[in-house]
Amino acid sequence: MARPAEDYSQISIALDASLWDEPTTGIGLYGRKLAEALEKAGLRVRRLGARRAGENPRGDCSRTVYFLAKLAPILSNLDEPLFHAVCNFNLPPARISGKRLVLTVHDLIPELLPQSVSLAYRLQFRLWLSRSVRVADKIICVSQKTRDDLIARFDVAEEKLAVVYHGADHVDAVPTPDATGLAFVESLALPEQLVLYAGALDARKNLEVLIAAASRLRAGGQPVTLVLAGQDWYGSEEVAARVSRARKDGADIRSLGYQDESIFYALIRRATVFAFPSRYEGFGLPPLEAMRLGIPTIVSTAGALPEICGDGARQVAPDDIEGWTSTLARLMASPQERRALASAGQKRAAQFTWNETARRTIDVYQSALEESR
Secondary structure, rough: OOOOOOOOOEEEEEEEEOOOOOOHHHHHHHHHHHHHHHHHHHOOOEEOOOOOOOOOOOOOHHHHHHHHHHHHHHHHHHOOOEEEEEOOOOOOOOOOOOOOEEEEEOOOHHHHOOOHOOOOHHHHHHHHHHHHHOOOEEEEOOOHHHHHHHHHHOOOOOHEEEEOOOOOOOHOOOOOOOOHHHHHHHHOOOOOOOOOEOOOEEEHHHHHHHHHHHHHHOOOOOOOOEEOOOOEEEEEEHHHHHHHHHHOOOOEEEEOOOHHHHHHHHHHHOOOEEEEEEOOOOHHHHHHHHHHHOOOOOEEOOOOOOHHHHHHHHHOOOHHHHHHHHHHHHHHHOOHHHHHHHHHHHHHHHOOOOOHHHHHHHHHHHHHHHHHO
16 A cells, blocks of 8 residues: 655755756766655755755855855754755764754765775765764665665664665656757767666776677677766776777777766667676666666676666676676577566666655654654
């Protein structure tokens, strides 16, 4: 039986909007889609800390200065009794009288894969997250994996923690590219069949395994076109070097860089197979989006990917080049297996909606507010 609708119109919260005006990332998308779903449920949401958008933009002030030095006095003068930081930290340095603080932790990548980020960011991450988990009244983890990692590495009371998954149904409403966008996609002259990776091109994403698999398939007489769509990130220089070497040997690998939302999802819809070999994910939104769109998907067995994708995606160990090669070869050659996997993926992805994310997040808010009485 469906849960009856509740009246949340009396709840007003302040929300971390620090990534509102930035190029879309998984965390930025989470913040925007969560805000939309909260408002749809009836909450009033005040957005704080975006460069220009929202009710309290920070202007030219850096994010670090805004959240460490300016946020506390701003919150003290607002009516909202609760502030939700959505970016792993972004909480003020100390508790604020009369305010409840909620934190979303997405992953512990700088702790678990230190080689995949800069030293400066790793130190900043540890210091700021350590402080944030201390001052937070409640902490939302985006997966059970992230919850377990947080408990293992930080001194945090388990009763503070709740697991709340992302939604994936936002892809249903993504607009198709305009005429200029469609012309760009057509200009790419993509083949009818292709393997797509979509996401940041950083060291953690383990793209070398896809590049190696593409090279092996070509050498074995079953060439594939591998398309990489996403912005450069820490370690992307090595990815570019590997792509260049593979292309010189004849592999058809195309790096398209960062694309806006409509083209990004248009590329996913064009894929024959979506491949995501990441060495760690706190959630893993791109493969879930591909599954929602009915694209047969392969993910690694690392991080939260098995937890999120379940039996809706094929799973291969991140370092198993032969496994990736054979799984890609089999799926590319079998329309029947692709149809079965696409169906399983859609069924699995249907369980992840932003309405449910909002409902469970509101439960966390209510728990935090009740504890303050």
